[in-house]
Amino acid sequence: MGEKRQKTAQEQRYQQRVNEKMPRSKTVSQCVRAFIAGGLICCIGQAVRVFGETTLHLDAEGVAALTAIVMVFLGATLTGFGVYDKIGTWAGAGSIVPITGFANSIVSPAMEFKREGLILGTAAKMFTIAGPVLVYGIGASVIVGLIACLLAK
Amino acid sequence: MKQKRLGRQTVVFEAPPRIAAGATIVGDMEGAGPLGGYFDLILEDDTWGEDTWEKAERKMFEQTVRRALERCAMQPAEIDLLLGGDLLNQIITANFAARELAIPFLGLYGACSTMAESLLLGSMLIDGGYAGHVACAATSHFSTAERQYRFPLEMGGQTTPTAQRTVTGAGSSLLVEAGYAGGAQFRHIFVTGGTIGRVVDLGITDANNMGAAMAPAAADTLAAHLREQNRTVSDYDMIVTGDLGSFGSEMFNELCRDKGIDLSDRHRDCGNMIFDLAQKVDCGGSGCGCSAVTLNAFLLRRMEEGDFTRMLFMATGALMSPTAGMQGDSIPGIAHAVVIERR
Incomplete structure (x- = not known):
């Protein structure tokens, strides 16, 4: 029990064959697309930043908050209109990695599970995808904070 | 008995x-x-x-x-x-x-x-x-x-x-039942036999590669069927699998070849028939509905009209579970076959 079963020779042979023959993702073209889409999203973010600095005369903290708010709003809204998944199909990591992708990963399960109710559906399922990112992201920031605190003393 | x-x-x-x-x-x-x-x-x-x-x-x-x-x-x-x-x-x-x-x-x-x-x-x-x-x-x-x-x-x-x-x-x-005399859409289609599949698992864990997970089960059932019925592929006009998709079909063909079964051009897969390439469905269709609608809408009608007389309809199942998958288990496959004949 609990012990991992040894692979038989037949299993090994078959898995090797599958790995050799299966169609591959087009990594180069996907990287190019991700670069273009991710870059565009970041350019929009940068434009918001510049707007905050020059027009609204916000300080560094205010600008960071404004940019995050606007980008999350955009990601969430495009998800709501059913557009973000289409962008994602084309852009791959380019639209997953930026903060708009984070918004998409929270809004999409919230929408999908609305039919199971506002509590056990929307609220409970909202973080099924983003939850691990939050847990380990916040967890890591606490650890880094503690180390920084100790080193500073 | x-x-x-x-x-x-x-x-x-x-x-x-x-x-x-x-x-x-x-x-x-x-x-x-x-x-x-x-x-x-x-x-x-x-x-x-x-x-x-x-x-x-x-x-x-x-x-x-x-x-x-x-x-x-x-x-x-x-x-x-x-x-x-x-x-x-x-x-x-x-x-x-x-x-x-x-x-x-x-x-x-x-x-x-x-x-x-x-x-x-x-x-x-x-x-x-x-x-x-x-x-x-x-x-x-x-x-x-x-x-x-x-x-x-x-x-x-x-x-x-x-x-x-x-x-x-x-x-x-x-x-x-055979003696039925009431109204019917099909008058010539009979189920003459079948082969009950075994669960076969060669350790594929990728839930996005179900064709490869199911292909060994399909090959196992086909080999058992031909052996026990004492028939060859040429006794069938068509060997139809359920939803191996394009890559699963390729692996199925290879596994059959290893067992000394030459499918030549008799193999068709419902997953490859239901969508066309322009629909961007990667390796094809899947799901219970895939073989169910292809059989009932298309294959049975073609058979009733006399396009072919004996097919082995072999729907393939990936017995995948999200829970087992998360716990690191592989995806077991199964395939059941029925012999459908025009008489």
Whole structure:
């Protein structure tokens, strides 16, 4: 029990064959697309930043908050209109990695599970995808904070 | 006293039951595919006026059974047994549809092999004298399957090239005893035997590569069938698998070759037939509905018209579970075969 079963020779042979023959993702073209889409999203973010600095005369903290708010709003809204998944199909990591992708990963399960109710559906399922990112992201920031605190003393 | 059994897995029928009718309901994407002209009903809206996709899928299951019965001018009360299943947890589609139909019901879970499983069991029960009229059905729905097995629909991401698209479709067949003389859509189609599959698992863990996970089961069942029936591939006009998709079919062909079985050009896969390449479905269609609608809408009709006389219909199931997958288990496969003949 609990012990991992040894692979038989037949299993090994078959898995090797599958790995050799299966169609591959087009990594180069996907990287190019991700670069273009991710870059565009970041350019929009940068434009918001510049707007905050020059027009609204916000300080560094205010600008960071404004940019995050606007980008999350955009990601969430495009998800709501059913557009973000289409962008994602084309852009791959380019639209997953930026903060708009984070918004998409929270809004999409919230929408999908609305039919199971506002509590056990929307609220409970909202973080099924983003939850691990939050847990380990916040967890890591606490650890880094503690180390920084100790080193500073 | 196993006089209707050959070898370890194969059964042959003394008085082969007939498939008297079939019915199908599919989603818009399936309707836009190469078989679009054959389906009885193509849904424009994948909720079919219901407030959830699950309810829509139930309605598809129920209505497809009713349509098949109508073709033989029968009422649900005249059916001795309903056999069927779907992909959802606790096979809720089949259970709730069976509640509406009120036909004595045995629910089946064979993942995407359900259509063949139901035909095989139904035929055995008829030939055994336990039922006269049996309705067999299977459904799957892209949106219900995605939310149970994968990610929310609105989440932006890419599929891997070995992924397959779950077919939104419900298919049903009405089996009747050999001596049946009532109204029917098909007059010449008989189920003459079949082979019960074993669960075969060569350790594929990638849920986006179900074709490769199922191919060994398909090859195992085909080899058992040919051995026990003492037949070769050339005894069949067509060997039809359920939803191996393009890559799974390639592996199936290779595994058969290893076993000394040459499929030559006799192999077809429902997953490759239902969509065309321009529909961007990676390796093809999958789901219980895939083989169920391809069989009932297309294959049986072609057979009735005399295009071919004997096929081995072998629906393949990836017995995948999100829980087992998360715990690091592999995806076991199964394939059941039924011999369908024109007489």
